[in-house]
Amino acid sequence: MFSYRHAFHAGNHADVLKHAIFVQILDYFNRKDTPYWVIDTHAGAGIYDLRSEWALKNGEFSEGLDLILAAQTPPPMIQRYVQAIEQCNPDGMANYYPGSPWLALRALRRGDRLRLFEMHPSENEVLQQNLALEERQAQRQTTVYMEDGFNGLKGQLPPAPRRGITIIDPSYEDKHDYRDTLKALREGLKRFATGCFVIWYPLVQRPEAKELQRTLTRLAVDGLNATLTVRKPAEDGFGLHGSGMFIVNPPWTLHAELEATLPWLVKTLKQDEHGSFTLTRNQK
Template sequence: MFSYRHAFHAGNHADVLKHAIVVYLLRHLAQKDAPYWVIDTHAGAGAYALEDEWAEKNAEYETGIAKIWEREDLPEMIADYLEQVDAFNEDGTLRYYPGSPFIAAQLLRDRDRLRLFELHPTEIDVLRKNVQSQGRDIARRTMIYAADGFEGIKALLPPPTRRGLVLLDPSYEDKRDYARVVQSVKDGLERFATGCYAVWYPQVARNEAIQLPERLAKLPVKSWVHAALTVQSPSGDGLGLNGSGMFILNPPWTLAAALKDTLPWLTEALGQDDGAKYTLEFKEG
C-alpha cells in the first residue's frame, strides 16, 4: 500500500500537464477578492530535489520539464507554470521541483488556505518539514493531516469561504482508487456543488483508467473539461505510463480555450514517438 513515492516521478510529463492546469485554476480563483481554499487529497512530500537518489533513479523529469525548461516558444499556460517552478530554483538551473502543495502555497494570498492530506508514513514527515521550511506565513495558512484524503475531505466540505479547488491525484496503485475518486467527487458535489474538482489519472493498460473519464462525465455538473496527453504508444507488454489526463469539474469557462493552445504544443514538445496525441473534450453549462 505504501510503496508509491512521488519523488520517482517528479517533474515527468504527467506532472507538467497536471501542474500547468493547477496553476491556471489557481490564477482563476485569485481573480476575485474573496478567499478560497485548496484541498489536496494526496499531497506527497510537497517538493522534490531532482538530484536526489529517488528522482535520479529513473530521471523521469527528463521526459517532462527538462524537455521544455529552456524553450522560448511557450504558450501562456506553460510560461506561467514554468515561472512557478523557476521560483524554487536559482540562476535558471533546474534542481528542485515543487509538487502541487508548494505550487499552491506560492500562489495563495494571505486570506486563502491550504489543506493537505498524506497517508504515507515517510512522506508526511517530509511534507511537514518542507512546509515549515517555507516560513511562518505559509505554515500559518496550511494544515496537514496524516489521514486518508478520500475520507478526510468530507469534513472540510464545504469550506467556510464557499470557494475552492479540490485536487484528487492518488497513485492508483490500488485499483480501488478509481472507484474511490468517483465516489469522493460525487460526495463532494453534494456538499460543495460549486467547488472546482480536478482529478488526475494515469493512462495505463487498465480498464478502470480508461473508464474513469466516462464515469466522471456522468456526474451532475453543468460543465467539465477533460484534457489528456499521450506521449507514446502503448508498450507491447502493457506496462508503463503512456500519458495522463486531467478531468476538471466546474472549471473556469476559459480553460478549454487555453488548452486548445497548450495541448498541441505539449504533444509536440513531450511526444516520444508517433503515438503522441492529445484529447480535449468539454461540456459547457
C-alpha cells in the same frame, strides 16, 4: 500500505500536464479578492529535489520538465507554469520540483488556506519537514493531516469562504483508487456543488483506468476533460503512456487556453508518432 513515492516520477510528462493546468486555475482564483481554500487529497512530500537518488533513478523529468525548459516560444499557459517552477528555484537552477502543495503555497494570499492530506507516514514526515522550512505565514495557512484524503475530504467541504479548489490525484497504484476517486468526487459535489474539483488520472492499460475516464466524461456536470498521450502503449501493458485531467466547474477561460496549449505539449513531449491529445466538454 503501498510504498509509492512520487519523487521517482517528479517532473515527468504527467506532472507537466497536471501542474500547468493547476497553476492556471490558481491564477484564475486569484483574480477575485474573495478568499479560497485549496484541498489536496494526496499531497506527497510537497516539493522534490531532482538531484536526489529517487528522482535520478528513473530520471523521468528528462522527458517532461527538461523538455519544457529547453523548448522555444511556449504558449502563455506554459510560460506561467515555468514561472511557478522558477519561484521555487531562486538560484536559477531547476533543482527543485514543486508538487501541487507548493504551487498552491506560492499562489495563496494572506486570507487563503491550504489543507493537505498524506497518509503514508514517511511522506507525511517529509512533507511536514519541508513545510517547517517555509515562512511562518505559509505555515499558519496550512494544515497537514496524516489520514486518507478520500475520507478526510468530506470534513473539509464546503470550505468556509465557499470558494475552493480540490485536487484529487492518488497514485492509482492500488486499483481501488479508481473507484475511490469517483466516490470522493461525487460525495464532494453533494457538499460543495459550486467547487472546482481537479481530477488527475493515468492513461495505462488497465480496465479500471479506462472505466474511470468513461465514467467521468459521462457525469452531468460542467466539466472539461483533457488528455495528453506521449507514446504508444507498451506491448506488455505496463507503464504510463499518457495522463488526463478532468476539471469540474473549470474557469471559463480554461478551454481556450488548453486549445492553445495541448498541441504544443504534444509536439514538445511526444516520444513517438503516437503522441496526441483530446479536449472535450461535459455539460449539466
